[in-house]
Amino acid sequence: MHDKTLTQVAAALASGEVSSRELTAHYLKRIEQTNSELNSFISVTSEQALQQADQADQARASGNAGLLTGVPLALKDIFCTQGIKTSCGSRMLDNFIAPYDAHVVEKLKAAGCVSLGKTNMDEFAMGSSNENSFYGAVKNPWDTTAVPGGSSGGSAAAVAAGITPAALGTDTGGSIRQPAAFCGITGLKPTYGRVSRYGMIAYASSLDQAGPMARSAEDCAHLLNVIAGQDLRDSTSVARGVPDYTDTLNAPLSGLKIGLPKEYFGDGLDPGVEKAVREAVKVYESLGATIKDVSLPHTHFAIPAYYVIAPAEASSNLSRFDGVRFGHRCDDPQDLMDLYKRSRAEGFGDEVKRRILIGTHTLSEGFLTPITPRLNRYAA
Numbered sequence: 001m002h003d004k005t006l007t008q009v010a011a012a013l014a015s016g017e018v019s020s021r022e023l024t025a026h027y028l029k030r031i032e033q034t035n036s037e038l039n040s041f042i043s044v045t046s047e048q049a050l051q052q053a054d055q056a057d058q059a060r061a062s063g064n065a066g067l068l069t070g071v072p073l074a075l076k077d078i079f080c081t082q083g084i085k086t087s088c089g090s091r092m093l094d095n096f097i098a099p100y101d102a103h104v105v106e107k108l109k110a111a112g113c114v115s116l117g118k119t120n121m122d123e124f125a126m127g128s129s130n131e132n133s134f135y136g137a138v139k140n141p142w143d144t145t146a147v148p149g150g151s152s153g154g155s156a157a158a159v160a161a162g163i164t165p166a167a168l169g170t171d172t173g174g175s176i177r178q179p180a181a182f183c184g185i186t187g188l189k190p191t192y193g194r195v196s197r198y199g200m201i202a203y204a205s206s207l208d209q210a211g212p213m214a215r216s217a218e219d220c221a222h223l224l225n226v227i228a229g230q231d232l233r234d235s236t237s238v239a240r241g242v243p244d245y246t247d248t249l250n251a252p253l254s255g256l257k258i259g260l261p262k263e264y265f266g267d268g269l270d271p272g273v274e275k276a277v278r279e280a281v282k283v284y285e286s287l288g289a290t291i292k293d294v295s296l297p298h299t300h301f302a303i304p305a306y307y308v309i310a311p312a313e314a315s316s317n318l319s320r321f322d323g324v325r326f327g328h329r330c331d332d333p334q335d336l337m338d339l340y341k342r343s344r345a346e347g348f349g350d351e352v353k354r355r356i357l358i359g360t361h362t363l364s365e366g367f368l369t370p371i372t373p374r375l376n377r378y379a380a
Contacts, residue, residue: 001026002162006071006219009165013060013070020060020070024053024114027072030163031116038139040148040157042077043085044117052114059112067222069112074167076155077118078125079210080199081105088201089121089133089151092321092328092347102199103234104168104210104227111226116164119154123349124318125175125203127151132351140183149179155213156183166214166223170200172207173306180213187213188220193238195224196231202317204310205236221245254288263299308362314352315359321347 001009001023012018028046035041049072056070080086080098082105087093101109108115122132130138130153138153140146141161148157152169156179159167169176171189180187188211195210202208212223224245231237260281265274281291323329323343330346333339348356 002030002165004165005215006068006073006165007216007222010067010071010222014065014067020053020056020072020114021050023070024049024072024116027116027164030161031158034141034161034163037144038141038157038161038163039136040120040138040154040161040163041074041117042087042089042120042135042154045084045115046117048084049114049116052109056112056114066111068108068226070114071112071166072114072116072164073108073223074116074119074155074158074164075105076121076152076167076169078121078170078201079105079118079168080201081115081118084118086118086201087134088125089123089135090347090349090352091134092344093201093326094134094328096327098199100199103196103231105199107227107229108168113226119152119158119167121154122151122175123352124201124314125151125170125172125208126314126351126355128174128178130154130157130179132349134349142184147182149182151175151179152187152213153179153182156180156185156187159183159185159213159215166212166219168210168223168227169213170203170208170210172204172209172310176211176213185213185215186217186220187211188217188224190224190228191238193236195227196229196234196237198231198233198237202313204313205317206313207306207310218246218249221249252288253284256284256289257292258284258289259292259294261294261296261299263296307358311355311359312362313359315356315363318348318352318356323347 031041031044059065059069077087077089079102080100082098082101086096086098120133120135120138122130123134127150129147130150138148138157140148141157152175155167155169158164160183176187176189189209190211192209197208200210212220214220228242230239285291321327323339328343328347330342
């Protein structure tokens with residue numbers, strides 16, 4: 001069953017070909033067999049998963065099942081999950097047991113999905129290779145000497161290896177899309193505000209977004225149908241209805257225009273990547289889409305802008321991890337300042353410390369002074 005898409009797994013459950021308990025046990029066994037090599041899971045919730053599977057089978061037997069009832073999946077370890085360790089890939093939260101469910105976890109539970117466990121990630125979602133985890137690096141299942149991408153590398157590797165039919169990840173600056181590409185699966189970053197961030201531990205609040213990772217666009221559409229929608233606990237959640245994202249999956253592409261920014265094909269682009277993109281463009285054209293060459297002249301500002309906004313927000317968001325209320329606390333602190341310093345020094349990894357320092361500098365008084373005259377000139 002592990003070679004099937006989420007959509008095919010759901011169909012097998014609906015037809016009675018397999019029960020949710022059988023399916024869940026199958027995936028749990030595969031995790032046991034492969035995780036020591038891939039390191040894609042931080043926590044495997046076997047007992048809870050089998051209980052959820054039994055409940056799903058009972059719901060199907062009573063005629064109360066939905067499309068995804070009994071379908072196993074995995075959650076990036078950035079989503080709070082009641083009663084389960086939620087670590088964010090960090091020593092800082094290695095002892096944190098979430099007291100509530102994130103919004104997306106609530107939605108998936110309500111849909112009858114079975115959670116296999118929590119997947120590995122770059123610490124606090126800071127990274128693009130999944131090497132910055134307190135629990136060790138994740139390996140790419142296609143080539144274990146290669147990285148799976150990040151920060152949602154554990155989710156991507158698990159789907160690619162067939163140890164879960166789907167998973168949730170988060171994307172701040174590419175952390176769903178890039179590991180999906182590295183592992184050869186489908187990943188989707190929804191438009192900001194489409195999916196609630198409630199219960200998703202923050203990196204950069206104005207950029208973070210939860211999204212599905214699976215084997216096909218159809219699979220991702222089914223998952224987005226479940227997790228999308230307004231949530232009043234998230235002030236940035238958009239008050240807009242949720243369409244059925246599967247309705248247009250097979251719609252013709254005639255009349256669709258796709259812009260191809262010339263700046264994306266400059267220095268540093270791997271020839272193999274360019275070839276793959278050009279071949280994909282030809283497929284779109286053969287299906288009726290129109291390709292337009294466009295220019296995005298400010299593209300070169302994208303990464304500098306990200307490294308101002310994201311670390312600044314991270315510096316603020318991660319200030320709550322101080323050793324006082326929850327998370328890692330140093331031994332025998334001498335005073336409050338010693339508690340702060342040593343707890344944060346011991347709890348955070350190097351990449352997180354670097355980004356906090358960059359963000360703190362960015363937010364410091366006088367940071368913009370050297371460029372203020374230039375900004376004023378542009379404003380004028």
